[in-house]
Amino acid sequence: MDLGRKTAMIPLSTLFSLSTLLVSPALAQTTSTFLWDQLTPGKHLNWVTCYSTFQCARLEVPLDYANASAGTADLAVIRLPANEVGVDTLVSTGASFQVVFGSEYDIVSFDPRGHYSTPVASFFQTDAERALWNAGSLPSSLNASADALPHDWARGSVLGQLAAQRDTSGILKYMTTDNVARDMLLITEKFGFEKLKYYGISYGSILGVTFAALFPDKVERILIDANLTIEATDTDKVLQTFFDSCVAAGPDLCAFYESTASAIADRLTALTNSIRKQPVPVVTPTAYGIIDYSALRSVLFTSFYVPYILWGPVAQGLAALEGGDGSILFSITQTAPPFQCDCSNDTVPFHLNNAEAVFAVQCGDGVQVTDTLDELRDFYDNAAKTSQFVEFLVGGGRVTCAGWKVYREGRFLGPVAAANTSFPLLLLTTSADPVAPEAAALQTLAGFPGSAIFTQDSPGHASITAPSICTSTYFRQYFQNGTLPAPGTVCAADIPIFSPPQGPPAKRADLSADDEALLAALKVIADSVRPVITKKYGN
Numbered sequence: 296m297d298l299g300r301k302t303a304m305i306p307l308s309t310l311f312s313l314s315t316l317l318v319s320p321a322l323a324q325t326t327s328t329f330l331w332d333q334l335t336p337g338k339h340l341n342w343v344t345c346y347s348t349f350q351c352a353r354l355e356v357p358l359d360y361a362n363a364s365a366g367t368a369d370l371a372v373i374r375l376p377a378n379e380v381g382v383d384t385l386v387s388t389g390a391s392f393q394v395v396f397g398s399e400y401d402i403v404s405f406d407p408r409g410h411y412s413t414p415v416a417s418f419f420q421t422d423a424e425r426a427l428w429n430a431g432s433l434p435s436s437l438n439a440s441a442d443a444l445p446h447d448w449a450r451g452s453v454l455g456q457l458a459a460q461r462d463t464s465g466i467l468k469y470m471t472t473d474n475v476a477r478d479m480l481l482i483t484e485k486f487g488f489e490k491l492k493y494y495g496i497s498y499g500s501i502l503g504v505t506f507a508a509l510f511p512d513k514v515e516r517i518l519i520d521a522n523l524t525i526e527a528t529d530t531d532k533v534l535q536t537f538f539d540s541c542v543a544a545g546p547d548l549c550a551f552y553e554s555t556a557s558a559i560a561d562r563l564t565a566l567t568n569s570i571r572k573q574p575v576p577v578v579t580p581t582a583y584g585i586i587d588y589s590a591l592r593s594v595l596f597t598s599f600y601v602p603y604i605l606w607g608p609v610a611q612g613l614a615a616l617e618g619g620d621g622s623i624l625f626s627i628t629q630t631a632p633p634f635q636c637d638c639s640n641d642t643v644p645f646h647l648n649n650a651e652a653v654f655a656v657q658c659g660d661g662v663q664v665t666d667t668l669d670e671l672r673d674f675y676d677n678a679a680k681t682s683q684f685v686e687f688l689v690g691g692g693r694v695t696c697a698g699w700k701v702y703r704e705g706r707f708l709g710p711v712a713a714a715n716t717s718f719p720l721l722l723l724t725t726s727a728d729p730v731a732p733e734a735a736a737l738q739t740l741a742g743f744p745g746s747a748i749f750t751q752d753s754p755g756h757a758s759i760t761a762p763s764i765c766t767s768t769y770f771r772q773y774f775q776n777g778t779l780p781a782p783g784t785v786c787a788a789d790i791p792i793f794s795p796p797q798g799p800p801a802k803r804a805d806l807s808a809d810d811e812a813l814l815a816a817l818k819v820i821a822d823s824v825r826p827v828i829t830k831k832y833g834n
């Protein structure tokens with residue numbers, strides 16, 4: 296059914312990794328100023344103007360689709376109506392997505408349960424309590440010391456018990472991905488459509504393929520960008536790309552330059568060893584902290600998500616750190632001012648509780664982890680053979696979930712596959728993604744016969760971290776006409792990884808006016824993917 300409007304659905308606040316959260320590129324950066332609690336939830340999408348050009352609604356959905364008496368949740372849903380791209384919306388990423396997909400689409404986003412929706416997932420009674428648990432702003436490396444892994448495991452266990460004990464709303468066991476997929480179908484139906492058109496990035500990719508596995512006949516378009524996995528990884532390939540592209544960029548653009556990749560690698564190892572022995576204290580006019588082994592490794596790992604934004608500053612920060620100045624690296628990690636207690640205990644229902652929601656989904660979704668500490672140590676040592684960044688990869692998924700308690704019987708545990716979706720899926724992978732390796736995407740491809748895959752030749756997590764007109768053209772063709780790229784299609788990025796900090800926007804004589812506009816929109820999207828380094832909850 297087509298009521299004259301088309302929709303492209305992009306979930307809100309879903310870009311996450313295991314120790315790092317990225318703010319959603321879709322619409323999330325605007326959502327903190329809207330009072331969602333003043334909207335009355337309803338069984339239909341009752342739109343209210345919000346954030347000037349957007350429309351917001353709170354949709355009542357069953358907490359448990361198999362049991363109506365379990366109660367309801369109220370989902371935050373937001374849309375940018377079609378043809379709303381005006382001058383003052385051009386700066387928003389929602390509008391930029393409309394440029395990418397086509398101005399005839401409503402861009403619709405929604406909150407996977409537990410973030411902006413109610414009930415919220417919250418393990419703490421006050422922000423102060425949360426801040427004390429998370430004291431220190433950075434995730435610590437599981438390789439930081441001999442007791443890092445046992446410590447992480449023990450904290451995960453405290454948190455698992457706390458979450459279960461404080462789950463008074465009962466939301467936790469219903470926050471699983473299968474239920475969010477059911478919400479997506481309901482939202483689609485509330486729009487008057489039978490089938491879903493969807494673009495999922497990172498965790499959004501898990502949602503997309505779960506939807507396709509559960510509702511294969513409800514697929515109109517599903518575009519999967521960055522198949523997330525915590526097992527086999529291409530993380531070391533991203534590090535190698537950092538070295539190689541620094542050599543290629545030269546000393547003016549890459550401050551950590553050496554004439555060969557192996558010389559840069561040696562220099563980084565020397566710096567890391569020195570910081571392990573002697574951390575660097577940092578005090579700036581507005582913040583303070585230390586750059587130690589964990590901080591250094593964590594900045595590096597975070598930069599792998601968004602090389603086009605962070606590799607220039609990270610290279611400068613590494614060079615400065617050699618001279619004892621940790622302030623540049625610190626400013627990359629320090630995304631919020633030090634916590635100040637306002638001593639009030641009224642919990643705001645709609646504050647972004649991303650980390651706890653993510654933790655709950657991550658632990659509650661899969662098979663229960665029953666490993667002993669010794670087994671976890673073996674698992675870690677084995678994983679360390681595949682990546683030297685396993686210190687951040689394994690922690691979130693396995694070690695910290697070992698104490699999780701809340702699992703719903705009958706949750707979807709796979710297989711993530713369907714013999715016959717009503718339309719082929721389109722998968723996309725970058726050439727070096729720290730948490731979504733090509734091998735994982737190929738495995739997903741095998742589960743959905745008839746689907747297609749193509750590659751964007753750039754490092755980083757998901758294609759949107761590097762603007763590519765070529766990639767967007769395939770997006771549009773798939774969304775508008777259902778055209779799949781030919782096997783083996785590879786798209787290049789349209790900007791260099793290392794570029795001058797405040798370089799003038801290079802005029803591209805080869806681009807049409809439409810492509811110029813598209814490139815500008817893609818840059819807005821890429822710039823909006825700001826990594827927020829939060830402490831992962833286990834340590």
Ligand SMILES: *[C@@H]1O[C@H](CO)[C@@H](O)[C@H](O)[C@H]1NC(C)=O
Binds near residue numbers: 364
């Ligand atoms: C349905 O939910 C109600 C309320 O939470 C609960 O008491 C009941 O046991 C549930 N039924 C099933 C079959 O899970």
Ligand SMILES: *[C@@H]1O[C@H](CO)[C@@H](O)[C@H](O)[C@H]1NC(C)=O
Binds near residue numbers: 500502524711
């Ligand atoms: C990603 O790949 C893994 C295989 O490594 C697979 O098990 C998983 O389901 C995939 N996830 C998504 C979201 O496609």
Ligand SMILES: *[C@@H]1O[C@H](CO)[C@@H](O)[C@H](O)[C@H]1NC(C)=O
Binds near residue numbers: 638641
């Ligand atoms: C904290 O909450 C309690 C119980 O709701 C209330 O009585 C008290 O006044 C609150 N304190 C502050 C500082 O808001």
Ligand SMILES: *[C@@H]1O[C@H](CO)[C@@H](O)[C@H](O)[C@H]1NC(C)=O
Binds near residue numbers: 438
């Ligand atoms: C952990 O740190 C040691 C140095 O103390 C290093 O030799 C080793 O390679 C590191 N392991 C990983 C997996 O990074």
Ligand SMILES: *[C@@H]1O[C@H](CO)[C@@H](O)[C@H](O)[C@H]1NC(C)=O
Binds near residue numbers: 714715717
């Ligand atoms: C797949 O779906 C198409 C169209 O719905 C149908 O014609 C075809 O028989 C199906 N194939 C299988 C193997 O189910």
Ligand SMILES: *[C@@H]1O[C@H](CO)[C@@H](O)[C@H](O)[C@H]1NC(C)=O
Binds near residue numbers: 776
């Ligand atoms: C879709 O197909 C039509 C008709 O062939 C064509 O004019 C249009 O350019 C195509 N759209 C895209 C985005 O390729």
